[in-house]
Amino acid sequence: MENIKYIVVVQCHIVKERCSGYFCEKSFHERDGGFSVYPKEKPFRINYMTCGGCCGKAVLRKLSNLTRKIYKHEKVSKDEIMVQLSSCMTQDNYHSPKCVHLDYIKELIKRAGLVHLEGTRISRKAEERRLLGEYRR
Ligand code: SF4
Ligand code: SF4
Secondary structure: OOOOOOEEEEOOOOOHHHOOOOOHHHHHHHOOOOOOOOOOOOOOOEEEEEEOOOOOHHHHHHHHHHHHHHHHHHHHHHHHHEEEEEEEHHHHOOOOOOOOOOOHHHHHHHHHHOOEOOOOOOOOHHHHHHHHOOOOO
16 A cells, blocks of 8 residues: 555446546545545545446456556556545445446456555445445445
8 A cells, every 4th residue: 555656546437427526536635435545645646537338348458558658658567556446336326236347347457457445435325325224235
């Protein structure tokens, strides 16, 4: 974790047809939810991209493009990059149940030679609904 200087947020392509991503950005800015692991005093670069649509296959080529380019231009290596999967992919939420291709997408991230964390913005209301069992965990 100390190595990490570059975060790639991968978000659900279908959800992003409606969502501006504002709450993910706000959550990173405030370092809450899934971003609470990143110290506020440390500067991070951050890149937001979608999975490219079902079944998420584009994740591999997008991440491979990124790792190639960022190493070529800035010598940022894979162990300095963290993939952060958006909450709308990893948890049952207002938009839909979690992504049905989640395990496949995780496999692609691994194949790209990267590690990942789950969760970005955690909605208070959705969390309440998960506790009540209205949304599955
Ligand atoms: S977690 Fe929320 S803000 Fe982020 S992309 Fe998904 S729906 Fe949008
Ligand atoms: S693969 Fe998953 S994250 Fe990507 S668009 Fe489909 S449901 Fe959303």
